[in-house]
Every structure is written in structure tokens, then in C-alpha cells.
Amino acid sequence: MAPSAMTRWTTSLADARPVPFWLDDPGRPRAEPALTGTEHCDLLVVGGGYSGLWTALLAKERDPDRDVVLVEGRAVGWAASGRNGGFCAASLTHGLDNGLARWPDEIGRLEKLGVRNLDAIEAAVARYGIDCDFERTGELDVATEPYQADAMRTWYQDMRRRGLADGREFLDEDAVRGEVDSPLFRAGVWDRDGVAMLNPARLAWGLKRACVSLGVRVYEHTPALTLLARGAGMAVRTPYGRVFARRVALGTNVFPSLVKRVRPYTVPVYDYALMTEPLTEAQLASVGWANRQGLGDSANQFHYFRLSADRRVLWGGYDAVYPYGGRLSAEHDDRPETYAKLATHFFRYFPQLEGVRFSHAWGGAIDTCSRFSAFFGTAHGGRVAYAAGYTGLGVGATRFGGEVMLDLLAGERTERTELEMVRRKPLPFPPEPFAWTGIALTKWSLARADADEGRRNLWLRTMDRLGLGFDS
Numbered sequence: 001m002a003p004s005a006m007t008r009w010t011t012s013l014a015d016a017r018p019v020p021f022w023l024d025d026p027g028r029p030r031a032e033p034a035l036t037g038t039e040h041c042d043l044l045v046v047g048g049g050y051s052g053l054w055t056a057l058l059a060k061e062r063d064p065d066r067d068v069v070l071v072e073g074r075a076v077g078w079a080a081s082g083r084n085g086g087f088c089a090a091s092l093t094h095g096l097d098n099g100l101a102r103w104p105d106e107i108g109r110l111e112k113l114g115v116r117n118l119d120a121i122e123a124a125v126a127r128y129g130i131d132c133d134f135e136r137t138g139e140l141d142v143a144t145e146p147y148q149a150d151a152m153r154t155w156y157q158d159m160r161r162r163g164l165a166d167g168r169e170f171l172d173e174d175a176v177r178g179e180v181d182s183p184l185f186r187a188g189v190w191d192r193d194g195v196a197m198l199n200p201a202r203l204a205w206g207l208k209r210a211c212v213s214l215g216v217r218v219y220e221h222t223p224a225l226t227l228l229a230r231g232a233g234m235a236v237r238t239p240y241g242r243v244f245a246r247r248v249a250l251g252t253n254v255f256p257s258l259v260k261r262v263r264p265y266t267v268p269v270y271d272y273a274l275m276t277e278p279l280t281e282a283q284l285a286s287v288g289w290a291n292r293q294g295l296g297d298s299a300n301q302f303h304y305f306r307l308s309a310d311r312r313v314l315w316g317g318y319d320a321v322y323p324y325g326g327r328l329s330a331e332h333d334d335r336p337e338t339y340a341k342l343a344t345h346f347f348r349y350f351p352q353l354e355g356v357r358f359s360h361a362w363g364g365a366i367d368t369c370s371r372f373s374a375f376f377g378t379a380h381g382g383r384v385a386y387a388a389g390y391t392g393l394g395v396g397a398t399r400f401g402g403e404v405m406l407d408l409l410a411g412e413r414t415e416r417t418e419l420e421m422v423r424r425k426p427l428p429f430p431p432e433p434f435a436w437t438g439i440a441l442t443k444w445s446l447a448r449a450d451a452d453e454g455r456r457n458l459w460l461r462t463m464d465r466l467g468l469g470f471d472s
Contacts, residue, residue, distance in 0.1 A: 009347050010340045012357045013274075018334045020083045021275040021314070021360040022201035029205050031075045032212075035219035036240040041069040043409070044236060044245035046224045046258065048072025049081035050394055051251030051387060053207035055402035057124070059249075060214040062406065068216045069243055071236070073223035073255075077204025080254060080394065083364035085273060085304050085316055087139065087294045088121060088203075088395040090114040090194040093421070094373040095393075096164060097155075102371055102467065103420055110421065111164065117400045118196065125198075128213070130206030132199045133309040138167075139195035140293040142176060142188045147453040148298040149173070149187035156189055167193045180295060181288045182349045190293065197294050197306050200395060227258035229380050247409045249402075250386040253394070254367035255328065259379045259386060264428035265369050266388050267326045267435060272338045272363040273316030274346065275308070276356050284311055286352040300446035303345060312359070315346045322439045325432050333363045366392050371426035371467070373397070376404050385409045389426065427467070 017024065043066060045056045056070045092114045093099025093107075100107050125134045143149040152170070159165040169190045171179065176188035212218055219238075226237045233246045236258075250258060254268050279287075294306040296317075303317040319338045323329070339361045347354055369375055369389030374397055376387050385408040387401035394401075404422055407414045416422060429435045445459045456464070 008354075009344050012343050012347075013336075013339055013361060014357070016274065016339070016358040016361040018361055020201075020362040020364070021308075021312075022086070022199055023078065023082045024360065025201060028201070029208070031220040032218045034221040034240060035071060035238050035243070038241055039069055039217070039243045040067075041217075041243065041245050042067040042247065043069070044234070044243050044248045045070040045251060046236065046248065047251030047253065047255075048076035048204075048208070048218070048220065049079055049251060049253065050204065050207070050398040051253055051390075051401055052249070053081075053204060053211060053251075054399040055249045055251055055405055056211045056216045057207060057214065058399075058402050059406055060211070060216060064214065068211075069245070070211065070216055070218045071222040071224055071238060071243065072218070072220045075220050076208045076218070077201050080364055080366060081204045082201040083273075083362060084200050084392070084395060085294070085306060085314055086198045086200045086395065087304065087306065087393075088118065088134075088196040088198050089139070089393055090118040090396060091393060092117065092373065092397050092400055094391050096159070098372055100164075102373075106420055107164070109415075110419070113400065113416070114396075115194065117403075118194070118396055121396060121399055122196065124210070125203070125206070128206060128210040130203060130210065132202040132206055134196055134198045134203075135292060136193060136196040137292045137294065138190055138192040140171075140176070140179060140188050140190045140295045141298060142180075142182075142295055143186045143298050144184040145298075145453070146186060151454065152187050152189055152298065167191060177288075179288060179291060179293065181286070181352075183351065184349055195294055196396075197292065198395070199309065203395075224252075224258060227380075227384065229383070234380060234383055246383070248384045249405045249409065250384065251398075251402075251405075252386075253388050253390065254365045257386060257388065259384060261379075262377070262386055262388065264431075265375065265426060266367045267322060267369075267429050267439070268328055268365040269368050270321040270323070270332045270335070270363050271316065271366050271392065272319060272335055272342065272361070273314055274339060274342050274358045275360040276313045276315070276353075277359045279311045279313065279353070279356065283353055283356065287350060299450045301450055303342075303349075313346075313350075313353075313356075315342055318342060318345065320443065322436065324436045326435070328365055332365070334361075335363055338363070366390075368392075369426045370429065373421070374401050375425045376401065376408065376422050377425065378408050382409070382411060
């Protein structure tokens with residue numbers, strides 16, 4: 001690329017604030033006080049992201065008399081729940097392909113449970129009056145290369161034969177560009193009802209308010225430090241106090257689990273996004289996008305993008321950065337070299353928007369596991385439940401995870417707990433340096449596949465056979 005082009009496109013980043021757009025909100029609620037002293041409760045929920053918030057809310061909806069406490073190490077929604085793209089998907093399996101590859105006998109049931117879960121999220125947003133710009137506009141997966149378009153058409157035909165294409169529509173080049181106009185788009189599949197767009201931080205804040213309204217006691221700036229059995233229940237130590245609970249649900253996701261044997265099952269991957277200034281009516285008209293779908297492209301190193309309520313474009317993805325040793329650090333939240341790459345890609349996709357500037361640029365950690373979708377389990381004789389490994393699709397799937405954790409803590413056999421997805425765990429990641437080497441080799445191989453019309457090399461084919469193949 002010519003240096004002049006790089007300079008022109010990266011100039012668009014000159015005013016970008018290195019903070020998450022969604023959290024940079026004057027309506028951000030005040031944090032609840034930290035816990036000081038001793039608390040007793042029926043259920044303690046650890047973590048104030050979606051996983052913990054949904055679990056606490058569902059626990060009170062199931063039993064209004066249940067005494068529920070939630071503790072959050074910083075502020076509710078500050079981590080992945082307030083930094084993501086706001087794609088709330090029905091899929092519980094990180095996409096239909098991943099679910100079909102791993103649980104072919106259960107995929108029909110998993111798809112139905114996912115739709116039911118998304119319907120329940122929409123109903124909760126309405127019931128509790130959560131102002132999070134919820135729009136069930138669907139998602140458009142787009143092909144940007146001829147080989148991707150051919151594969152997409154074949155995939156769609158196969159899904160129709162299997163009876164798994166309900167609500168999906170294949171779009172040829174003219175049709176997809178009629179929806180969102182990019183010179184790179186060759187074809188698309190529109191999932192019309194299976195994905196909603198929303199403001200992720202406001203969803204988290206609204207869920208907190210709903211929890212408090214039902215009597216959940218929420219303590220922020222209260223990290224859970226240790227988890228120990230105590231009599232018939234559990235004890236959790238915090239910096240200024242303790243919580244004694246009959247049952248504990250862990251919604252810590254990317255952060256090290258209080259159940260240490262769970263830690264090898266997840267690694268953090270840092271993801272990055274840009275947000276433009278609001279588009280003018282003329283700028284938006286040059287792109288189209290009248291139906292306001294979320295979009296994602298079909299490469300292994302993929303982009304995701306969508307419109308905000310005030311006509312900004314969120315543009316994220318592509319780089320996925322694993323820090324050696326899986327160490328979480330705020331220094332990874334800001335990565336100018338990735339912002340420059342994303343800005344360059346943005347104007348390739350939408351050259352008609354040249355001159356638009358970015359107002360925000362940020363990153364954050366996602367927890368992933370070797371099967372790229374959530375796993376579940378219990379510890380301490382069933383008194384503790386956990387869910388983790390959502391791999392970027394936690395906006396919707398965490399509500400389902402909350403249901404599973406409550407089922408497990410109650411010792412109930414339900415349609416959810418009978419799923420193989422719930423009963424079996426993924427393979428753990430190896431220790432360093434093998435984890436870093438394997439992840440680096442996989443990323444290199446995926447980039448090569450994108451440059452070679454999708455052809456997967458020996459490493460990727462071996463990972464596929466081991467059940468570790470990546471499918472976004």
C-alpha cells in the first residue's frame with residue numbers, strides 16, 4: 001500500500017478517544033457501594049457482567065423469596081459486557097456451523113433453545129423498560145471473494161436440505177449490495193430474525209437496575225478473592241468483608257476462575273473496534289443500510305460492523321491478540337497498530353465514506369475455549385456452578401448460561417442440563433509455551449487460508465480432526 005494512502009486513512013484516527021464508545025456515556029449510572037463487613041445469602045453471584053446479571057435476575061424471577069447477593073470487582077458492565085459490538089445472537093454454539101460440527105444430533109434442539117432464549121431477552125428488555133436501543137434487525141454474513149460467494153451459496157443450499165435455513169435468505173451480489181453497498185461484497189446470507197442489535201453497556205446497566213428492583217443486593221468494587229467450603233455452604237472473602245452463601249454462581253468468564261481446575265479451559269484473546277462519528281444523511285444514503293442489519297464477513301480473520309442508534313458505524317474484529325501466558329492487562333486494551341489496520345480496511349470496504357473520522361478506538365479481552373462456545377460445570381459437591389468460554393457471543397448466550405447454572409445448583413434434570421453441550425467440557429489448553437505456539441501457528445495458518453481461497457493447511461486440518469478447528 002502506498003504510504004500516502006496509509007497516511008490519508010489513518011488521519012481519520014487523529015481525534016479518536018482510546019475508550020469504549022458505549023461506556024463513554026453521560027447517562028452511566030453511579031456504582032453501588034463496596035461490601036464492608038459480613039453478608040449472608042442463599043445465592044452469591046460473582047461477576048457483574050451479563051453472565052452474573054442474568055443469573056441473579058433469573059434467580060429472583062424463579063423464586064422471589066431467594067436472598068441473592070452479587071459482587072463485582074470493578075463496575076457493572078466495565079469489561080467485555082460494555083465493550084462488545086452489541087450483536088445479540090440466538091446462536092448458543094458460536095454459529096450454526098460450529099454447532100453442527102460438534103453436536104450434529106442436538107443442533108435442531110440447540111437452535112430452538114437459542115431462539116427461545118433471544119425471545120426471552122427481548123421480553124425482559126420490554127418488561128423491565130431497559131433503554132438499550134434493542135433492534136431485532138438480523139445479521140448479514142457477506143462474502144468478499146468469489147470463492148466465498150460460491151461456498152456461501154453451497155452452504156445455504158445444504159442448510160435448506162437439512163431444514164436449518166428457516167429465517168435465512170441467500171442474496172446474490174446485486175441483492176446484497178442493495179442492502180449495504182460495498183464494492184467488495186459478492187454475496188450474502190441474511191439471518192432475518194436470529195440476531196438483535198443493541199447498546200451493550202446500557203443493557204448491562206439496565207439489568208443491574210432490574211436486579212436491584214427485585215431485591216438483589218449489588219456490591220461493586222468488591223472483587224471475590226477466595227472461595228472455600230464452610231459447613232453446608234460456601235464462604236467468599238472480599239477485600240473488606242466476607243459473604244457466606246448456600247450456593248455460588250461464578251460469572252467471571254475471562255478472569256481467572258475461583259475454581260482453579262477450570263482455569264486451563266479458557267484463554268483471553270484481545271479484540272479491537274473503532275466507532276465513527278455520526279454519518280450525515282447523505283453519507284448513510286451512499287451506503288444504503290436501510291434495514292440496519294449487523295454484518296460480518298466470511299474470512300477467517302473477519303470484521304464485524306453495525307450502525308448505532310445515532311448513525312455511527314462500529315467497525316471491529318480482524319486481529320485477535322493472545323498475550324503470552326494469558327496475562328490480562330489494561331495495557332492490551334489500546335493497540336494503535338490494530339486501529340490503523342482497521343481504519344485502512346474500513347475505507348477499502350466503504351470508499352464512499354472517505355473523509356469520515358473515528359471518534360473512539362478501544363479493545364478488550366474475550367474468554368475463549370477450544371470449542372469456541374460456552375461450557376458449564378459444578379464444584380464443591382454441587383454448591384458452586386460456573387459457565388465460561390463464550391468466545392464473543394456472550395451478549396445473548398449468557399442468559400442461557402445463567403439458566404444452566406441455576407439448574408445445576410438446584411440439582412435439576414432439565415432440557416438444558418441433558419444437552420451434551422452442557423454435560424461435556426472442551427479440551428483444556430496446554431501450558432506455556434505450547435499454548436502460545438499453538439495459537440500463533442493457528443493464526444498464521446488462518447491468514448494463509450484467507451490468502452489461498454480458503455484452503456486449510458495440514459495444521460488446520462489436524463486441528464479439525466481433533467475437534468479444535470476454528471469456525472467463526
